[in-house]
Amino acid sequence: MNTETDSSMKKKDVTILAIESSCDETAASVVRNGREVLSNIISSQIDLHKLYGGVVPEIASRKHIEKINQVIEEALSEAGMTLDDMDAVAVTYGPGLVGALLVGVAEAKAISYAKHLPLVGVHHIEGHISANYIENRDLEPPFICLVVSGGHTHLVRVKDYGEYEILGRTRDDAAGEAFDKVARAIGLGYPGGPKIDRLAKEGNPDAIAFPKARIADAPYDFSFSGLKSAVLNYLNGCKMKGEPIVEADVAASFQKAVVDVLIEHAMLAVRESGLDRFALAGGVASNTALRAAAEAACRERGIRFYRPSPIFCTDNAAMIGAAAYYEYKKGVRHGLDLNAVPNLKLGERYPGEAAGK
Numbered sequence: 329m330n331t332e333t334d335s336s337m338k339k340k341d342v343t344i345l346a347i348e349s350s351c352d353e354t355a356a357s358v359v360r361n362g363r364e365v366l367s368n369i370i371s372s373q374i375d376l377h378k379l380y381g382g383v384v385p386e387i388a389s390r391k392h393i394e395k396i397n398q399v400i401e402e403a404l405s406e407a408g409m410t411l412d413d414m415d416a417v418a419v420t421y422g423p424g425l426v427g428a429l430l431v432g433v434a435e436a437k438a439i440s441y442a443k444h445l446p447l448v449g450v451h452h453i454e455g456h457i458s459a460n461y462i463e464n465r466d467l468e469p470p471f472i473c474l475v476v477s478g479g480h481t482h483l484v485r486v487k488d489y490g491e492y493e494i495l496g497r498t499r500d501d502a503a504g505e506a507f508d509k510v511a512r513a514i515g516l517g518y519p520g521g522p523k524i525d526r527l528a529k530e531g532n533p534d535a536i537a538f539p540k541a542r543i544a545d546a547p548y549d550f551s552f553s554g555l556k557s558a559v560l561n562y563l564n565g566c567k568m569k570g571e572p573i574v575e576a577d578v579a580a581s582f583q584k585a586v587v588d589v590l591i592e593h594a595m596l597a598v599r600e601s602g603l604d605r606f607a608l609a610g611g612v613a614s615n616t617a618l619r620a621a622a623e624a625a626c627r628e629r630g631i632r633f634y635r636p637s638p639i640f641c642t643d644n645a646a647m648i649g650a651a652a653y654y655e656y657k658k659g660v661r662h663g664l665d666l667n668a669v670p671n672l673k674l675g676e677r678y679p680g681e682a683a684g685k
Contacts, residue, residue: 341360341361342360342361342362342415342416342653342656342657343358343359343360343366343409343413343414343415344358344359344360344414344415344416344417344418344448344649344652344653344656345357345358345400345403345404345411345414345416345417345418345439345445345649346358346359346417346418346419346450346645346646346648346649346652347396347400347417347418347419347420347432347435347436347645347648348419348420348432348452348455348643348644348645348647348648349392349396349419349420349424349428349429349431349432349435350420350422350423350424350425350428350429350432350452350643351383351388351424351425351428351478351643352372352373352374352376352377352383352388352391352428352643353370353371353372353373353642353643353644354370354371354373354391354392354395354396354399354431355368355369355370355371355399355643355644355645355648356369356396356399356400356402356403356404356645357369357403357644357645357646357648357649358403358404358406358407358409358414358649359646359649359650359652359653361653362458362461362649362650362651362652362653362654363461363462363465363650363653365462365646365649366406366407366408366409367402367403367404367405367406367407368403368639368644368645368646369399369402369403369406369645370399370639370642370643370644370645371391371395371398371399373387373388373391374518374519376391377518378517378518378519380518381512381517381518382508382518383425385425385426385427385428386427388425388427388428389425389427389428389430389431392428392431392432393431396431396432396435397435400435400439403645411439411443411445412443414443414445415445415446415656416445416446416447416448416652416656417436417439417440417443417445417446417447417448418436418447418448418449418450418648418649418651418652418655418656419432419433419435419436419447419448419449419450419648419666420432420449420450420451420452420455420648421433421449421450421451421662421666421667421668421669421672421678422451422452422668422669422670422671422672423451423452423453423479423480423669423670423671423672423673424452424668424670425670426668426670429668429669429670430667430668433449433666433667433668436666437664437666440664441664446656446661447661447662447663447664447666448652448655448656448660448661448662449662449666449678449681450648450651450652450655451651451672451674451675451676452643452648452672453475453477453480453482453609453610453674454490454492454651454674455647455648455650455651456475456477456609456610456613456641456647457473457475457484457486457492457607457609457651458647458650458651458654459609459636459640459641459644459646459647459650460473460607460608460609460634460635460636461650462636462640462646462647462650463636463637463640464634467605467607467634469486469487469488469489469491470485470486470487470488470603470605471485471486471603471605471606471607471634472484472485472486472495472594472597472598472601472603472605472606472607473485473486473606473607473608473609474590474594474606474607474608474609474613474622475609475610475613476502476503476504476590476608476609476610476611476612476613476615476618477502477503477504477610477611477612478502478504478505478507478508478521478611478612479502479504479505480497480498480502480610481497481498481502481503481504481550481552481590482494482496482497482674483495483496483497483548483550483593483594483597484674485597485601485603486607489654489657489658490651490654490655490658490660491675492674492675493675494674494675495548495597496546496547496548496549496550496593496597497549497550498549498550498551498552499543499549499550499551500551500552500553501551501552501553501556502552503550503552503586503590503612504521504610504611504612505552506552506553506555506556506586507520507521507524507583507586507612508520508521509556510524510556510559510560510578510579510582511523511524513559513560513563514527514563514575514578514579515575516575516579521611521612521614521615522614524579524582524583525583525615525616525617527575527576527579527580528576528579528580528582528583528617529580529616530576530580531574531575531576531577531578531579531580531581532576532577532580532581533580533581533583533584534581534584535574535577535578535580535581536562536577536578536581536582537581538555538558538559538562538581538582538584538585539554539555539558539585540555540585540588540589541554541555541589542589547593547596548593548596548597549593550589550590550593552586555582555585555586559578559582562578563578583615583617584617586618587615587617587618587621588621590618591618591621591622591625594606594622594625595625595629598629598631599629604630604631604632605631605632605634606622606626606631606632606633606634607633607634607635608622608634608635608636608641609635609636609641610641611641611642611643612641613635613636613641614638614641614642619635622635660681661681662678662681666678
């Protein structure tokens with residue numbers, strides 16, 4: 329085979345502009361070949377929503393509209409590229425806040441139409457899982473992934489790129505949601521996860537024996553509403569009896585109850601699946617106690633452990649670009665009829681989605 333033919337058969341780099349706007353972060357990123365992040369710009373609204381104790385959907389949508397063009401321009405500038413250098417544009421289209429999602433989807437469709445770029449819609453949770461590919465070049469499916477965020481707690485078998493089997497999920501509150509509610513009850517404010525994580529370092533995790541829910545007929549499923557109620561009852565009981573509340577002990581004991589259950593279920597899934605790789609994903613994956621417990625559990629069992637850096641645990645567009653690359657390579661394309669799907673399930677496909685080789 330001659331040199332010219334060899335050169336033509338070399339793998340072409342795929343560069344994707346990715347957009348994420350599912351909640352209260354407006355983000356854009358340029359990602360090459362699914363694992364090389366050329367830029368990652370995030371405009372957070374946390375300080376704004378702190379005033380209300382949580383995310384206000386209408387305000388989030390307005391801020392996305394204000395910021396999205398600026399964020400995209402910054403992402404392209406940081407990567408040293410223009411839209412003409414992109415091979416595709418990717419966007420989160422669900423799940424999330426419908427108004428927030430619509431801003432990103434509309435922007436991506438406009439870019440796709442104006443620049444004649446393929447459009448690839450991405451599932452937000454698939455993005456979180458794919459965040460592990462960015463810094464872990466050796467990680468490939470299959471593996472078990474624990475997705476822990478403010479809206480989701482899933483135990484997933486990643487069968488292949490873009491192919492998932494949900495082994496377990498929360499029956500009520502997501503772990504991140506429980507963190508936020510307990511933080512509010514203690515008086516820490518929003519966002520609750522990072523604040524409980526910091527305060528727990530000052531407390532005794534064995535000071536209070538909070539319950540750890542297990543579901544007999546579904547050993548991989550989770551339930552955190554009972555734990556949340558137990559914490560609230562403990563706080564109310566102390567107030568009624570005039571007993572002092574050691575907030576650091578409450579935070580540490582609550583966090584331990586959540587982490588213990590997450591790791592127990594995850595390690596059960598790893599063992600029963602016969603796989604030797606385990607990954608964390610989602611906003612709560614940046615929790616230091618969860619990361620330490622997962623690392624220790626995997627080390628004891630000889631399991632390879634993966635987790636994204638904290639910046640890739642938050643809602644960001646780099647993870648969307650990573651997920652989009654593998655969808656793009658499979659031939660997945662979306663039309664200009666792509667719409668936001670706020671309750672999109674993991675593995676669910678958009679009607680009319682084109683896929684080919």
